[in-house]
Amino acid sequence: MEGGAVTTIHAEPGTPLDDATLVGRARDGDVRAYEQLVLRYQGQMFRLAVKMLHHRGDAEDVVQEVFLGAWRKLEQLSDDHSFVGWLYRSTTNRCLNVIRARRPQADVDLELAESPRRDARPEHAAQISSQLAALNEALRGLTAQQRACWLLREVHGRSYDEIGEIVGANPTAVRGRIARARAQLAEEMKPWR
Known part of the structure; x- marks a missing residue:
């Protein structure tokens, strides 16, 4: 695939294939x-x-390892429809x-925050960048399990049941982790309200 061109495999002309297929x-x-699946979910x-x-x-390393591992272990996936959940879990x-x-204490990559809109006023852009940096720092204060549950729910829109399967906990425990994460983040982000 040169020059950024993406080839899509279709069932009928103009219809992309579903994940299970x-x-x-x-x-x-x-x-x-498999390349289509990688392009779809990476x-x-x-x-x-x-x-x-x-x-x-x-x-980047984690995502590369996940997709390489998924390719190698594709035979072990018992239900083709559960591929996306499998990726999230991995x-x-x-x-x-x-x-x-x-x-x-690991170093924080401050460039991970998305940059504000380029057409925004400079002072507004600086405020947004500061808010994103504060949120990223507040996320670091959560336990790894709380952070995983919160991100899967709030950023990736996964259900409590899906998150439970991904992190190996029941939905009640997932709700508790998310509630504690929300409370801690709300407290940390008070200055930005």
Whole structure:
């Protein structure tokens, strides 16, 4: 794929294939089908990883490992429809492993925050950048499990049941982690209200 061109595999002209069909084809050795899955989900997995790890390089490594591992273990996936949940679970678990392996104070990649709109007033752009930096710092104050649950719910829109499957907890525990994360973040972000 040169020059940024993306080739999409279609069932009928103009209709992209669903995930389950692509997973089935990839399991049968169709590399192009797997490439479509990677293109479809690498952005979501990267956003989750960079917010959990606060470091672009580590997040890139995690996402690369997740997709490489998924390709190698595709045969082990029992339900083709559960591929996305499998990716979220793998990404979350790898991020949690990286967090556990880090020294107590890791460097923060301050460039992970998205830049404000370019057409905004400079003072407004500076305020938004400061707010994003404060939110990222507040996220670092959460436990790894709270951060994972909060990000999966608030940023990625996953249900409590899905999050429970991803992090290996029941939905009640997930709700508790998210509630504690929300309370802590609200307290930390009071100056920005």
